[in-house]
Amino acid sequence: MTISQLRKQLTAGETTPAKILEGLAGEITARDSKTGAYLSHDLESALAEAAGADLGLPLGGIPIGIKDNMNVLGQPCTCGSKFLENFISPYDATVIKKLRAAGAIPFGRLNQDEFAMGSSTENSALQTTRNPHDHDRIPGGSSGGSAAAVADGTAIATLGSDTGGSIRQPASHCGVVGLKPSYGRVSRYGLVAFASSLDQIGPITRSVEDAALILQAIAGFDPADSTSLDVPVPDYLSGLNDGVKGLKLGVPKEYFGEGIDPGVRRNVEASIQNLAAQGAEIVEISLPHTEHAVATYYVIAPAEASSNLSRFDGIRYGHRASSPADILDLYKKSREEGFGAEVKRRIILGTYVLSSGYYDAYYGRAQKVRTLIRRDFENAFQKVDAILSPVAPTPARRLGASAADPLQEYLSDIFTIAANLAGIPGISIPCGTVDWDGGKNLPTGLQILAPHLGEAKMLQIAKAAEA
Amino acid sequence: MSHSHIDVRYVANLARLELSDAEVAEFQPQLEAILGHVEALSKLDVSGIDPTAHANEIFGRMREDVPHESLSQAAMLQNAPDQAQGQIRVPKVVTDA
Numbered sequence: 001m002t003i004s005q006l007r008k009q010l011t012a013g014e015t016t017p018a019k020i021l022e023g024l025a026g027e028i029t030a031r032d033s034k035t036g037a038y039l040s041h042d043l044e045s046a047l048a049e050a051a052g053a054d055l056g057l058p059l060g061g062i063p064i065g066i067k068d069n070m071n072v073l074g075q076p077c078t079c080g081s082k083f084l085e086n087f088i089s090p091y092d093a094t095v096i097k098k099l100r101a102a103g104a105i106p107f108g109r110l111n112q113d114e115f116a117m118g119s120s121t122e123n124s125a126l127q128t129t130r131n132p133h134d135h136d137r138i139p140g141g142s143s144g145g146s147a148a149a150v151a152d153g154t155a156i157a158t159l160g161s162d163t164g165g166s167i168r169q170p171a172s173h174c175g176v177v178g179l180k181p182s183y184g185r186v187s188r189y190g191l192v193a194f195a196s197s198l199d200q201i202g203p204i205t206r207s208v209e210d211a212a213l214i215l216q217a218i219a220g221f222d223p224a225d226s227t228s229l230d231v232p233v234p235d236y237l238s239g240l241n242d243g244v245k246g247l248k249l250g251v252p253k254e255y256f257g258e259g260i261d262p263g264v265r266r267n268v269e270a271s272i273q274n275l276a277a278q279g280a281e282i283v284e285i286s287l288p289h290t291e292h293a294v295a296t297y298y299v300i301a302p303a304e305a306s307s308n309l310s311r312f313d314g315i316r317y318g319h320r321a322s323s324p325a326d327i328l329d330l331y332k333k334s335r336e337e338g339f340g341a342e343v344k345r346r347i348i349l350g351t352y353v354l355s356s357g358y359y360d361a362y363y364g365r366a367q368k369v370r371t372l373i374r375r376d377f378e379n380a381f382q383k384v385d386a387i388l389s390p391v392a393p394t395p396a397r398r399l400g401a402s403a404a405d406p407l408q409e410y411l412s413d414i415f416t417i418a419a420n421l422a423g424i425p426g427i428s429i430p431c432g433t434v435d436w437d438g439g440k441n442l443p444t445g446l447q448i449l450a451p452h453l454g455e456a457k458m459l460q461i462a463k464a465a466e467a
Numbered sequence: 468m469s470h471s472h473i474d475v476r477y478v479a480n481l482a483r484l485e486l487s488d489a490e491v492a493e494f495q496p497q498l499e500a501i502l503g504h505v506e507a508l509s510k511l512d513v514s515g516i517d518p519t520a521h522a523n524e525i526f527g528r529m530r531e532d533v534p535h536e537s538l539s540q541a542a543m544l545q546n547a548p549d550q551a552q553g554q555i556r557v558p559k560v561v562t563d564a
Contacts (some may be wrong), residue, residue, distance in 0.1 A: 224530070
């Protein structure tokens with residue numbers, strides 16, 4: 001059931017927040033042992049909050065699941081890592097404060113790739129999450145738990161975080177809606193940082209309208225985040241049903257080349273035709289630096305990660321190695337024992353590209369290519385209102401399929417990464433299913449990209465594409 | 468950016484990260500493959516292009532200097548792996564002369 005449907009039932013007195021929470025807890029007990037989306041949930045504290053829920057608020061009495069890298073006072077925040085296995089948050093992230101102010105109840109902690117590094121949720125150090133459509137497959141990553149829970153019916157809606165596609169790609173693989181806002185639109189305060197110039201928090205939902213409802217609640221200026229934008233938040237719901245008649249929608253030729261599964265291409269093209277039939281003008285465009293997006297990302301993101309993760313030293317919180325020889329040994333052993341392979345790979349890569357003698361060749365150059373990628377979008381948005389593309393080249397692959405080859409996994413993010421480098425918003429909406437690699441009826445996703453702060457029009461197009 | 472060799476153990480040490488021999492053997496070819504892919508950036512002409520460090524060009528913005536309550540000592544210490552007398556305990560840092 002969607003948030004909108006539940007809101008009607010709540011205001012009509014047909015259900016209560018407590019009944020909704022107990023229902024979800026029952027669904028988790030019944031099915032989550034197979035899907036593994038939840039790392040933990042605290043029904044008792046959620047019920048205590050539900051007792052005081054104000055049903056007159058926009059999200060009054062609605063439980064929202066939270067990716068395990070956002071701080072909720074008194075709840076665990078493991079980031080899918082052994083390093084933070086026993087960490088309890090001493091404060092609420094700004095998005096949590098905003099959800100509470102809109103009447104929502106944060107409920108449940110959802111599995112993810114460790115410190116949001118990965119495209120499959122296989123890099124969680126704590127448990128395996130499976131795709132609810134096919135338990136032998138990945139849910140996508142890094143917000144795999146958040147997407148799988150919504151698809152599995154064990155959550156009504158969730159928050160994820162997106163650094164290179166980590167909301168849109170798992171939403172696509174699980175057949176739900178995932179929205180990455182413009183950089184600066186939603187506060188990052190209280191999100192455990194991975195790559196600070198790329199990270200954004202956004203909703204994963206069952207409908208475009210629900211995504212708009214949650215974005216409305218969490219968007220806005222936050223003085224606690226120095227990168228937060230001090231600009232008014234528009235009404236994301238009022239124009240939702242305005243359709244696409246007269247809008248120009250760009251289709252980048254670089255997003256339909258080799259490597260894209262024919263079934264994915266067919267479904268995305270059918271969605272584009274659907275929008276054309278509703279009156280949109282479809283225009284072929286070019287984003288010439290697309291092929292360099294992954295390389296640029298895998299210099300910039302690990303560089304920022306190596307810096308951000310230096311705070312995990314075993315001193316103030318998290319894992320500490322026992323019996324270290326000295327303080328340096330404590331740092332090195334705590335990090336060796338606490339971090340998983342993908343996190344270590346990225347710390348080493350990031351340290352390398354920032355190190356003396358290599359900084360200009362790697363990091364400095366990647367920042368300049370980032371400018372070129374950003375200009376591609378600026379040029380495209382001179383001609384079109386939004387851009388349409390696949391979310392991922394293939395549907396969800398089998399668990400373990402790319403375990404030994406991280407580069408192959410990195411390349412699967414080719415269609416989502418550029419939006420993070422440019423800071424523009426993107427949304428993934430379900431667009432049919434395909435039979436692929438022995439799997440049946442695997443979800444595929446349509447991606448809609450919009451200019452910076454263009455979420456309202458992006459949601460309007462997404463609503464039309466959803467129909 | 469003419470070579471993609473990386474001394475994994477040396478760089479890990481810079482990052483204050485101990486690695487096992489097995490990890491070094493695993494990461495070495497993987498990181499070289501990733502750096503090999505990144506080499507493609509060296510073919511682009513970026514002369515005269517300004518770098519983008521951030522998607523939003525906000526620099527040096529300060530928040531209002533308004534006093535507010537900070538986290539309590541108990542909240543600060545609740546996740547500390549080792550503590551004594553209201554403080555976080557660490558191994559000896561200063562050595563004898």
